Each structure stands twice: as C-alpha cells, then as structure tokens.
Amino acid sequence: MSATPPLNAALFSPALAVHRRPRPLAADGLSKAQYRAVVCAIALAHIGAIWGVLQVPAVRQAVVEAAPIFVDLLAPPAPPAPPPPPVQPPVLKTPPPTLLTTAPA
Numbered sequence: 001m002s003a004t005p006p007l008n009a010a011l012f013s014p015a016l017a018v019h020r021r022p023r024p025l026a027a028d029g030l031s032k033a034q035y036r037a038v039v040c041a042i043a044l045a046h047i048g049a050i051w052g053v054l055q056v057p058a059v060r061q062a063v064v065e066a067a068p069i070f071v072d073l074l075a076p077p078a079p080p081a082p083p084p085p086p087v088q089p090p091v092l093k094t095p096p097p098t099l100l101t102t103a104p105a
Helices: 032-054 057-073
Strands: none
Touching: 032 057
C-alpha cells in the first residue's frame, strides 16, 4: 500500500481552485522594437495579401458590384437644422393725432 492519503474531490472544486495570474505580454522574449517589427510585418503581410487577391479580375468585379451595398449601409449624417428665424420686435401702433379745431363763429 502507498503512504499517500486518498484524494478528496472537494480539493478539485472550481470554488477552491487557485487562480494564477496570466503571464505578462512582455514575457514572450521580444523587446519593444522586435514586438513592433512583428506587428508591422503582420500588417504588411495582410495588406499584401489583400492587394494580391484584388489582382484577380473575378474578385475585383465582385468588389465593384458590392461597393454600392456598403455605401448604402453608411447613411450620410443628417444636415444641420436651419437656425430659427430672428424674433421680430412687436410693432406698436401710433395713436391717431388729435385734431385741434376752432369753435364756429
């Protein structure tokens, strides 16, 4: 018989699991300059692949046919509302002039 105690199922429950911190991104062994170079190389590879695919006439025609669909999905912004008309000051009516007449003689 072995001298190890029997394993308890409660020790393996997720509630008791020890959460380990994820490794930091800098632990991959690349310096910042190397990391940037890898990111730029991947971006250039994608751009080159897209350019290469667009050299095929069938793909180019499909893109031209699908372009109006993408344009319709992007609605232009609503035009700005016109400014409200300026407030007109109220027009005051002048009272009729009083007529001064002389008494009949």
